[in-house]
Amino acid sequence: MNTIIPKQAVSQLKKSLDNFKLNDAIELCSNEAQTRKFLIEPFFLMLNYESNNLIPEYNADFGERVSQKIDYAILLNKKETILVEAKKHSTKLTDKEAGQLNGYFGNTKNSKIAVLTNGVEYRFYSDVIEPNIIDSKPFFCFNISNYCESDIESLIRFDKRYINVLNIVKSAQEIVFADSFENAFFKELVAPSKDLLKIIHRNMTFTSKFNEETQGKMINQINSSLLKCMYDKKLQLEAMSNSQGVITTELEIQAYHIIRTLLIQNKKIPKERIGFKDFKSFFNISVDDSTKKVICKLVFSDSKMKITIENNEYLLENIDDLMKYKNELTNRALALVS
Template sequence: MMATNIPKQAVNQLKKALDNFKLNDAIELCANEAQTRKFLIEPFFEMLNYVSNDLIPEYNADFGERVSQKIDYAIVLNKKDTILIEAKKQNSRLTDKEAAQLNGYFNNTRNSKIAILTNGIEYRFYSDVLEPNVIDGKPFFVFNLSAYKDKDVDTLIKFDKRYIVIKEIIQTAQECVFTEDFENALFKELTEPTKDLLKIIHRNMNFKTKFNEGTQIKMRGFINSSLLKSLYDKKVIAESNSNSLGIVTTELEIQAYHTIRTLLIQNKKIPNERLGYRDFKSFFNISIDDNAKKVICKLVFNDSKMKMFIDNNEYALEHIDDVLKHKNELTNRTLALVE
């Protein structure tokens, strides 16, 4: 299935609308659920080009002979696909348990594949990937009006009335659930390695020993964070060496990255999960959020010399540890980018 082409201009327009939305003013007007709907939820969907007629309030979920129950809103697309929306009062804490009450509506509303739980600020998007007609335990996408990144806007635009394609969104949701499930299963396997995993590894080792209890205990002891970090670095280098772009990530660049990262995270204001790098054909960037506009420093390493650029300043390095001489400048640059 070919993905819908969404113009870059539309993404920029949505981001501008979100950035210009006076969130704090709206929050002050929200003392109850009705006001939350009026000043937060409805304007949010207006930014996604849904007019008042698209947002059907008190939508009747058909429970057959049972007592009729109404959900706060529904969006009916092309007279078939239905998005259900459960609204809570602003400042209500949203939990996945609260989403469970959507199950009844979800089960009994025809053609409903997406349900949204919101308090006007946080929007949790759910589907039924794991079990048909039963809402998944976790949302496949969360958008927060008070804290969002460019990648969140790139996902949100897919719900714009002009571009929304339910099948594509469900496919994305399936990918999200599969990826998370895979990561959890792999993490569990690496945290508590099973005999089956150890047997496969042992079978592929050149150093042959008996696969007994003692060997298994030794192997489990080897599988720790230090090993995984080392394997990660080797994987990065292997991938870069095998790609077709001529980009080769060297062990020296990886070593420099870890040295700089280690000195930066000594400052508690610098979140380690936002630090990263991207290799290019002639240089190596260390940045915040993998953002080309938030480069902490650029490394240019070749056979004859090593250089580091911090903003517009250029420094020659004799050894990797020379980066430590520039700790203050690296830290200040990073703090400015984080904020």
């Protein structure tokens, strides 16, 4: 079950981050111990972890090797622990350094999340690919010196009051799966395997022998022009599928024009990149007509009107109430057009 995070909690975290005097804190840090005191501990305090939750020099259950301790362990409850490896603030973090967490991670069976940080950048890892072994890449990164609205909305999920490790790991699994699929698919497009070519050849209406010459011709066909053509055809197919039984109402169009007008008041948001797509039960306003770049979702029925911006859902008394959410809509669009 997903935890509902109040809008005011996100706003409070943003305020705390915005008010944190990062440069002053960095000036006080000449070693790792000072980085912990002036950067790392205040960061987790902003996420509502107290000193009894953040345990330094935590013994990660190495049996006789008790001298090997993790820099911090965040004790969520009796069953769940987050491990934190700390570096000096000037250290440039790399994913290779996350490998240092593997020993601790494998020996602390109640840990599913590990954090590598230098007090400025925070990299969150899990063991999605192989149990008890840190993934090679983080599923979420947060930089306290450079963040946007969507970063804060992701970070709030780690707040002590709302954290749900199971849900976070599930989200990490989705991220890793999507990234893995995209990489594998791209690899096939760049250097198509014989197996892929054979499947395509089998489905072609043009009859020919599947030999080296045919394979060469097929490989030459797989280029950016072909992919653009396939993309356009896929969009048309989705539009036809989604439009069956869909009636775009005058109120939805009116809402679209209000929101679009609010957005393009910001010169960084190109008007030609803002569009909409109507579905049977909702109405999306997005960037580049992409389902991955949804600015907001509208649900208008006879009984209620509702707008959802990322994970925040608001009821509207009338269409003009959309004006109240100009800042949220703008911040969301800016994050997507960049």
